Amino acid sequence: MRLYAAVAAGSFRRYATYRVATAAGVFTNTVFGFILAHTYMALWDERPRLGGYDLSQAVTYVWLCQALLMACAMMGGGFEDELVERIRTGDIAIDLHRPADLQLWWLAGDLGRAAFHLLGRGAVPLLLGALAFDLALPASPLPWLAFLVSVALGITVGFALRYLAALSAFWLMDGAGVLHFTWLAGMFFSGMLLPLTLFPGALGELARMLPWSSLLQIPVDVLLGKRTGWALVHAYAFQLGWAAALLGAGRLLQSAATRRVVVQGG
Numbered sequence: 001m002r003l004y005a006a007v008a009a010g011s012f013r014r015y016a017t018y019r020v021a022t023a024a025g026v027f028t029n030t031v032f033g034f035i036l037a038h039t040y041m042a043l044w045d046e047r048p049r050l051g052g053y054d055l056s057q058a059v060t061y062v063w064l065c066q067a068l069l070m071a072c073a074m075m076g077g078g079f080e081d082e083l084v085e086r087i088r089t090g091d092i093a094i095d096l097h098r099p100a101d102l103q104l105w106w107l108a109g110d111l112g113r114a115a116f117h118l119l120g121r122g123a124v125p126l127l128l129g130a131l132a133f134d135l136a137l138p139a140s141p142l143p144w145l146a147f148l149v150s151v152a153l154g155i156t157v158g159f160a161l162r163y164l165a166a167l168s169a170f171w172l173m174d175g176a177g178v179l180h181f182t183w184l185a186g187m188f189f190s191g192m193l194l195p196l197t198l199f200p201g202a203l204g205e206l207a208r209m210l211p212w213s214s215l216l217q218i219p220v221d222v223l224l225g226k227r228t229g230w231a232l233v234h235a236y237a238f239q240l241g242w243a244a245a246l247l248g249a250g251r252l253l254q255s256a257a258t259r260r261v262v263v264q265g266g
Contacts, residue, residue, distance in 0.1 A: 079109055106159075
């Protein structure tokens with residue numbers, strides 16, 4: 001495990017070197033946060049308690065999503081492009097011969113990246129949002145701890161989805177199409193555009209059952225106090241279940257890809 005801890009720490013330091021990009025990202029997240037917050041305010045003025053959120057909770061939802069946007073790699077920026085490129089060029093064969101587990105290696109790196117973005121690009125926009133708006137943020141540390149656990153599980157689910165999409169390059173030679181589909185699905189079904197509780201009927205039920213809801217909707221609801229007691233246990237179980245299922249599917253696809261590389265190499 002020391003190896004993967006070192007990979008995670010190295011990834012954190014790697015992203016920390018891009019100071020100008022981080023500052024630009026903070027500015028962008030903050031600007032969009034203000035735009036979305038005022039849009040939500042106009043919508044909630046017309047429809048109070050929409051989706052089960054009051055106005056303060058709805059605005060808080062916006063700023064929490066902005067804080068998690070890059071940590072969950074909702075619009076790319078994770079490991080997936082690099083992995084697809086290594087598959088396309090054949091450099092992945094070197095990775096498969098290393099004395100390290102391929103999936104854990106990339107997971108460790110992605111967790112380091114996510115940790116940096118959560119602090120570097122997430123904390124500042126949330127703080128600025130709290131200064132400009134009356135956000136429904138808890139004063140007790142326990143909801144924050146529960147939130148961070150849910151965020152970690154959501155990031156793991158997001159990694160597993162992108163890892164599966166990237167491995168498709170073994171058969172398609174270019175995983176860009178699958179990755180773009182994954183990002184678009186994530187934007188729609190994670191709650192990034194609108195809370196999933198606003199989705200009507202069967203569409204809403206489906207959206208809340210898909211793994212993308214683990215990335216934003218569930219962590220935000222945990223911090224807003226929508227998931228407490230057994231509802232919190234159920235939320236964790238939901239995220240853990242999807243993480244286990246998707247990581248397991250990734251291992252199966254990785255094994256199939258490894259056999260493909262061995263056959264072609266032979």
